[in-house]
Amino acid sequence: MAPIDLLFTFLNGLSTGMAVFLVAAGLTLIFGILKILNFAHGAFFMIGAYVAYSITGSNPSSLWIFILAALVAGVVVAALGFVTDRIVLRRLRNVDEAYTLIATFAVVLICSGVVKLIWGVNYASVNPPPLLDGAIAAGPLFIPSYSLFVIIAGFAVYLALDIAIHRTWIGKLLQSVANDGWMSGLLGINVPFALTSTVIASFMLAGLAGGLLLANQTLSPILGESYLLLAFMAVIIGGLGNVRGAFLASVLLGVIESGSSLLIPNMPGMATYVFVILFLLAKPQGLLGGHRI
Amino acid sequence: MRLINTVLFAACLAVMFTIPLWADQGILFIAGLVLVEMVFALSWNLLFGFTGLASFGHAAFFAIGAYLCGYALRADIGAPFLLLILAAGVAGALAAVLTGIVLLRRTTGIHLAIFTLALAEILRILVGYSTALGREDGLASIPRPSLELGFASFDLASGEAYYWFLCIAASVIVGFLWLICHGPFGRILVSIRQDPERTTFMGINVPAYRLAAFTISGATSGMAGALYAPWAQIVTPESAHWIHSTQPMLASLLGGAQSFWGPVVGTVLFSIINYSTRNLVGLAELVIGVVLLVIVLAAPSGVVGLVHELRRRLTARVSHAGPGAEGKAGSKGKFVQEAA
Amino acid sequence: MTTLLNVDNVYKSYGSLPVLKGISLTVEEKETFAIIGPNGAGKTTLFRVMTGEVLSERGRITYADHDVTGMSAHDRVQLGMGRTFQVARVFPEFSVEENIIVAIEARLRSRSESSLPWYRTRPRSSVREEAGALLQDLDLWSKKATEAKFLSHGDKKRLELGIALAGKPQILMLDEPTAGMSPSDRIATTELIIRLRAANAMTVVMTEHDMDVIFGLANRILVMNQGEMIAIGTIDEVRANPIVREVYLGKEMYGADG
Numbered sequence: 030m031a032p033i034d035l036l037f038t039f040l041n042g043l044s045t046g047m048a049v050f051l052v053a054a055g056l057t058l059i060f061g062i063l064k065i066l067n068f069a070h071g072a073f074f075m076i077g078a079y080v081a082y083s084i085t086g087s088n089p090s091s092l093w094i095f096i097l098a099a100l101v102a103g104v105v106v107a108a109l110g111f112v113t114d115r116i117v118l119r120r121l122r123n124v125d126e127a128y129t130l131i132a133t134f135a136v137v138l139i140c141s142g143v144v145k146l147i148w149g150v151n152y153a154s155v156n157p158p159p160l161l162d163g164a165i166a167a168g169p170l171f172i173p174s175y176s177l178f179v180i181i182a183g184f185a186v187y188l189a190l191d192i193a194i195h196r197t198w199i200g201k202l203l204q205s206v207a208n209d210g211w212m213s214g215l216l217g218i219n220v221p222f223a224l225t226s227t228v229i230a231s232f233m234l235a236g237l238a239g240g241l242l243l244a245n246q247t248l249s250p251i252l253g254e255s256y257l258l259l260a261f262m263a264v265i266i267g268g269l270g271n272v273r274g275a276f277l278a279s280v281l282l283g284v285i286e287s288g289s290s291l292l293i294p295n296m297p298g299m300a301t302y303v304f305v306i307l308f309l310l311a312k313p314q315g316l317l318g319g320h321r322i
Numbered sequence: 323m324r325l326i327n328t329v330l331f332a333a334c335l336a337v338m339f340t341i342p343l344w345a346d347q348g349i350l351f352i353a354g355l356v357l358v359e360m361v362f363a364l365s366w367n368l369l370f371g372f373t374g375l376a377s378f379g380h381a382a383f384f385a386i387g388a389y390l391c392g393y394a395l396r397a398d399i400g401a402p403f404l405l406l407i408l409a410a411g412v413a414g415a416l417a418a419v420l421t422g423i424v425l426l427r428r429t430t431g432i433h434l435a436i437f438t439l440a441l442a443e444i445l446r447i448l449v450g451y452s453t454a455l456g457r458e459d460g461l462a463s464i465p466r467p468s469l470e471l472g473f474a475s476f477d478l479a480s481g482e483a484y485y486w487f488l489c490i491a492a493s494v495i496v497g498f499l500w501l502i503c504h505g506p507f508g509r510i511l512v513s514i515r516q517d518p519e520r521t522t523f524m525g526i527n528v529p530a531y532r533l534a535a536f537t538i539s540g541a542t543s544g545m546a547g548a549l550y551a552p553w554a555q556i557v558t559p560e561s562a563h564w565i566h567s568t569q570p571m572l573a574s575l576l577g578g579a580q581s582f583w584g585p586v587v588g589t590v591l592f593s594i595i596n597y598s599t600r601n602l603v604g605l606a607e608l609v610i611g612v613v614l615l616v617i618v619l620a621a622p623s624g625v626v627g628l629v630h631e632l633r634r635r636l637t638a639r640v641s642h643a644g645p646g647a648e649g650k651a652g653s654k655g656k657f658v659q660e661a662a
Numbered sequence: 663m664t665t666l667l668n669v670d671n672v673y674k675s676y677g678s679l680p681v682l683k684g685i686s687l688t689v690e691e692k693e694t695f696a697i698i699g700p701n702g703a704g705k706t707t708l709f710r711v712m713t714g715e716v717l718s719e720r721g722r723i724t725y726a727d728h729d730v731t732g733m734s735a736h737d738r739v740q741l742g743m744g745r746t747f748q749v750a751r752v753f754p755e756f757s758v759e760e761n762i763i764v765a766i767e768a769r770l771r772s773r774s775e776s777s778l779p780w781y782r783t784r785p786r787s788s789v790r791e792e793a794g795a796l797l798q799d800l801d802l803w804s805k806k807a808t809e810a811k812f813l814s815h816g817d818k819k820r821l822e823l824g825i826a827l828a829g830k831p832q833i834l835m836l837d838e839p840t841a842g843m844s845p846s847d848r849i850a851t852t853e854l855i856i857r858l859r860a861a862n863a864m865t866v867v868m869t870e871h872d873m874d875v876i877f878g879l880a881n882r883i884l885v886m887n888q889g890e891m892i893a894i895g896t897i898d899e900v901r902a903n904p905i906v907r908e909v910y911l912g913k914e915m916y917g918a919d920g
Contacts, residue, residue, distance in 0.1 A: 066432060120619050126431055130376070131575045132618040134568060138611030145604025250604075258443070258564070265436050299447045302440040310424070313433060506767040506785070513753055513764050520751040523713070524768035524829055525739035580755075 033169055038287050044176035046283020047183025048242050053260035053267075053275045054186055055234030061270025062207045062227045065121055068133035070235055071257030072140035073109065075250070077102035077239025079148050082155055082248055089158040089244075099240025103233045110232025114225055122224075137253065144250050157244040175244055182241050186234070187276050194272060203227060207270065259286070262305045268315030277316055323633075339489055342482040349597075354485050354553045356593045357492040359569060361546040363577075363585035364499050365539045366570035371579035372503055373535040374515030375426075378435040378567055379442030383414040383540045385562035387547025389449065392461040392557040403467040403478075407491065407548045414544020415537045422536040427529055439564055446562035460558030464551050484553060491549055495542055496586075502538065503582050511535055576614055578624025587625050666691045666833055666865050667712070672721030674707055681707045682718070683889040689833070694859065694866040696876045699886035705869045706748070708886070709837055712867070713745050714738045726832070740772050744831025748838045750818040752825065754811035758802055761810055761821055762793040765828035793828070799858070800824045816847045820854070827858065834859075836868040840875050852878045 056070045077099075084098040117136060121129050156162060157175040164171040194200035205213045206223045214220045238256075246252065263282055267274025282301055289300030309315075341353045362384055369375045387410035394406050401409075425437050450458050466484050469476040478484040502508055510531060513521045518528050551557050560566065569592075570585065577588025592610065599606040621628045667689040674682040681704045689695045697705050710716045712723060714735035723731045730738050739745075753761050763785050770789075785793075797803045800820045805813065810821060819839070826834060839855065840848045852875050859866055870876050876883065876897075883900045885892040893903040900906055 117615065117619065126376075128575075128618055128622060130435070131571060132615060134572070135611045135614035135618060138607045138614065140611075142604040142606070142608030142611060146602070146608065150603055254565075258439075261436065262440070265432070269432070296447050296451050299444060302444045302447075305440050306437060306444075309433060309437065506764075506771060509760070509764045510768060510771070512755070513768075516753045516755055517751055519715075520747070520753065520825070521768070522736050523739055523745050524765050524825065525736050525772040526768050527734070527736050527772070 034291070037170060038291050039284060040170075040172055040176065040180075042284030042287030043280060044179050044283070045286055046280035047180050048238075049256060049259045049263050049283055050183050050276055050279035051179075051186060051238035051241060052235070052256040053263040053279050054190060054272065055231035055238070056260050057264045057267060057270055057272055057275040058190070058234070059227060059231040060264060061272070062203055063118065063122070063224055064270075065118060065129050065133070066126065066261075066264075067118075067231070068130055068257075069113070069136035069140060070231070070260070071253030071255075072137045073106050073232055073235040073253075074239045074256060075144060075253035076109065076140055077106045077236030078243050078246065078248055078252060079144055079239075080105050080236065081240035081243050082153060085155060085158075085243070087153065088156050092158045092160040095158040095161075095240075095244070099237055099243070102240035103237035106236025106239070107229050107233035110229050110235075111225070113232070114228040118228055141250050141253070148250075150250060153248040155243050155246065155248065161244070179242065183279075186237075187272075190272050199226070259301070262301065266305060266308055266315055268317040271315070271317045274315055274317035323637075339486070342485050347481060350481055350485060351553075352593055352597060354481075354488050355550075356589055357488045358546050358550045358553065359573065359593075360586050360589045361492050361495050361549070362543055363570035363573040363589050364496060364582075365542040365546065367574040367579055367585045368499060368503065368511075368539045368542075369535055370571070371574060371581075371584065372508060372511040372515060373532055374518075375532060375536070376431075376435055376571075377438045377536075377539075378564065378571075379438030379440070380539075380543055380570060381562050381564065381566035382438075382442035382445045383417060383543035384547040384550070384566065385442075385445060385449065385557075385559075386410070386413050386417055387544030388551045388557045388561050389455055389461065389547075390544075391548035392464045392551035393455065395464050395467055395552060396461060398465075402470050403552075404469070406467075407545050410544040410548030411541040412544075414547070415541035417544075418537045418540025419533070422533045422540075426532045426536060439567070442562055442564060442567060446559045449562060450559040456558075458559060460556060460560075461551075462556045464555045464557065466552045466555070478552070488549060488553060491545075495545055499538075499542060500582060507531075507534075572610070572614060574624075576617060576624060578626035578628075580623055581626040581630070584624045584626045591625065664691050665689070666726055667867065668722075668724045669708075669712065670722045670724075672708070672711055672718045672723065674711055674716065674718050681889050682711065684721070685884075685886070685889075685891055686721075687884050687891075687894060689865060689867055692863060692865055693881040694868070694879050696880035696883045697867070697869045697886060698871075698876060698883060699892075702888070703886040704889040705886055706837070709835065709867075709869055713743065713835055736772070739829060739831075742830070742832035743835065744826040744829045744833070745835040746819075746822045746826050746837060746839065748841055750815070750822040752810040752813070752818055752821045754809070756810055757807050758810055758813070758821055759790075759793055759797065759806040762796055762824050762828050763789055765825040766792055769829045796824050796828060799861075800854070816843060816851075819843070819851065823854070823858070827862070830862075831864065833865040833867060836866065836870075838869055838871065840870065840872055848872060848875055851875075855879060 052070065052074055056067060059065055059067050059070075081095075081098040081102040084101060085094055089095040089098070113136065117132060121132055124132075157178075161175040161178050164173045165177060192200075194203065202213075202218055202223055203226075205216075205218060206220055213223075242256075259282055260279075263275050263278040264270075266282070267276070267278035282304075285304055286298070286301050290297060293299060338353075338357075342350055345353065362380070365383075366377065366380050369377055390410045390413050391406050394401060394409075395403075421438070421441055425434060449455050455461060466478045469478055469487060476483060476487070478487050503511075510521065510526055513524070514526070514528055514531060522528050547561070550561070573588035573592055574585040575588070576591055577586065578584030591613075595610050595613070596606045599609055617624060621631075623631070665688045667687075669685060669687045672682055672685045673680070685704075685708055687695070697708060699705050707716070711718045714730070714733060714737075717732060721731070722729065725738070725741060725743060728741055730741070730743075753764065756764065766789050767785065794803065794806075797806050800823065802817065802820060802824065805817065810818065813821060823836075823839075836855070840851050843851060855866070856879065858864070866879070868879070870879075880897065882894070882896050884894045885900060885903075885906050893900050893906045895903075
């Protein structure tokens with residue numbers, strides 16, 4: 030294999046990994062603070078994508094419309110997150126994990142039903158906006174500019190989250206709630222407020238991811254699943270609830286996925302699952318387990 | 323109370339066996355699927371509702387049984403059908419033992435969920451890659467076998483005949499699971515779900531019991547798959563898909579995971595909702611989602627638990643007029659034993 | 663007298679924090695042995711090492727001629743080591759009677775005292791009789807149909823004792839049997855333990871905070887402080903020990919003397 034192929038595979042993997050991270054970011058955030066594994070995250074990702082699609086159509090007229098649509102999707106899904114928190118998530122505090130998974134799975138069914146009723150079951154696809162539909166040539170290497178956009182977006186979201194968690198007051202507040210919600214309550218921290226903001230932030234990330242990853246996707250009611258499983262794996266390998274861990278794990282999984290599609294193209298996903306099993310058998314607490322968010 | 327239960331049970335059996343006499347082909351097909359999914363859901367719930375382990379990859383065991391049976395019937399290897407079903411059970415049990423030995427010692431909860439899910443997806447990818455198993459298209463036009471019993475032979479090619487066979491086979495497997503769940507073994511499994519550590523200090527080797535439950539569950543899931551293949555006459559990698567793994571969970575939770583018959587009630591309700599909303603795409607999911615959500619949030623013991631609760635209140639009211647507070651506690655306790 | 667349980671120079675640490683620094687003790691048959699010490703002394707860890715909940719890093723534990731040092735907890739129970747927990751643990755969804763029945767069945771199955779068929783849907787009459795006798799002994803017969811989660815704290819403690827007794831232990835290990843009880847419940851529990859101990863010819867090992875309970879029950883005492891043994895001996899020997907008076911027992915002992 031030529032080094033150029035390796036580099037290309039790596040960049041491809043990085044792009045996949047960043048896409049996975051965009052989904053995993055909200056998932057790990059909500060787990061870190063609410064201890065809820067939100068099965069419905071993928072479904073809200075899908076709703077974000079449909080909302081953005083309703084704004085851009087199949088051919089977004091400019092990069093700005095594309096980004097604006099993603100932001101709108103983020104806001105819409107954040108609002109849905111507020112509602113979901115009120116009706117569902119709030120009642121799932123301190124409930125057995127299995128019931129949480131089933132309740133959020135019920136939300137998946139509701140979302141998927143609603144999407145089918147509103148947008149139908151036909152597949153749709155969206156082209157990248159004008160600025161992103163080409164490729165950038167770097168020597169002999171052609172990088173699709175949309176992949177580059179995803180990589181940059183992933184990094185940007187990661188940096189924003191990392192700074193928000195480790196450098197701002199709200200991040201410190203969330204960390205203390207994640208460590209010991211009961212104690213934080215005693216110390217006068219408004220725990221319900223912190224939890225609700227986490228849910229809203231997490232859902233906003235899901236909607237934003239749906240909008241940002243809209244291009245080059247087949248938009249269908251099963252879109253939610255495709256990233257959800259990978260994002261789940263990333264969250265678990267990263268050490269449940271840890272944003273940095275999820276970032277590293279997403280990149281790792283992306284590169285493995287991309288590398289394996291080069292080596293064993295007939296079995297997509299195989300290498301990832303094998304890796305996940307072996308990794309968790311060897312290191313059940315994950316990459317950065319123990320360090321909350 | 324016992325009389326009501328008996329009558330109810332007999333009525334359900336009567337409906338089950340007479341469906342071919344009054345329903346059309348479409349409903350008959352769905353009824354057959356319900357029987358298969360019922361066995362599958364009960365198998366899953368032996369783990370979840372009784373032992374306290376949530377497997378998210380149970381479709382793998384189902385698919386193993388379905389592919390084994392489908393392949394053997396297509397290849398016409400001449401093995402008796404009953405033997406094929408047993409072989410599917412053994413294959414499911416073997417797969418469960420192998421995964422259980424690796425996983426159950428160390429993991430429960432979320433990790434177990436992810437492990438089982440990943441393993442099932444690996445199986446699905448492998449099956450989808452295997453040319454012998456028809457790749458993504460699966461095994462189509464699986465013939466329905468005939469049943470050789472030595473003294474008699476039944477041709478199961480017609481829908482009615484195979485349906486009746488399904489009724490009997492499903493009853494046998496369900497009966498087997500019922501006996502397991504209601505004996506000392508089942509009681510110890512329920513103890514493990516409630517408090518594994520306390521159970522350990524009764525001298526019980528908890529990992530061994532978990533493994534045993536996992537193995538039995540794998541075996542009966544495999545048999546459910548084997549019954550499915552000739553009924554649907556096609557088996558695709560979708561049967562190993564994680565979405566299929568969620569079916570028994572939804573049915574069990576809908577019906578009530580703490581009760582033995584919960585998954586059966588759930589499976590039937592599920593099919594009724596699906597069938598009655600079939601004309602509007604998306605509505606079925608919406609309705610099932612809402613119902614499921616209401617049940618998980620408001621009545622975690624499922625439909626069966628809800629019915630029991632209603633009955634309990636009724637009996638409490640009756641005894642209230644009678645022997646007073648002592649009698650109230652008594653009737654409630656008696657009731658608990660009946661439900662267990 | 664023969665030695666039933668022998669703990670020989672046991673060490674245990676959590677991370678870099680040593681919790682047990684070379685503990686040795688012997689428990690004779692049919693005696694009651696109490697482990698006391700201030701919070702953080704390592705009592706609970708010692709208890710856990712003896713029950714098999716955690717394994718010790720060094721040292722040896724033998725029980726009735728078996729080396730149980732690396733043995734799993736359930737195997738130790740099968741050899742006859744029963745236990746209760748500090749916070750009573752019963753099966754909340756089972757009725758009081760079922761709690762005892764499942765414990766009897768567990769004993770029958772795991773010790774193969776009889777080949778109990780797995781398909782028997784109702785407990786056989788001998789099991790029910792045994793459960794009934796035990797419940798009467800514990801004064802829980804009138805509550806046998808109540809779901810255990812509705813029991814009062816004291817009743818839960820007694821039911822848990824019943825679960826342990828259903829295993830027919832030779833040695834019963836009680837982790838703070840009167841924790842969180844009212845003074846009158848304490849007295850009742852102490853009397854109950856004395857009665858059951860005599861009826862079943864049992865050896866008892868216990869950790870306990872309450873001095874009255876200890877004086878009422880124990881033959882010998884081990885006093886621990888910061889993972890070390892301060893003193894071991896009969897009540898009078900320990901009372902006379904100046905270090906014990908100084909570190910821990912002082913106040914209560916004088917109170918008890920006077």
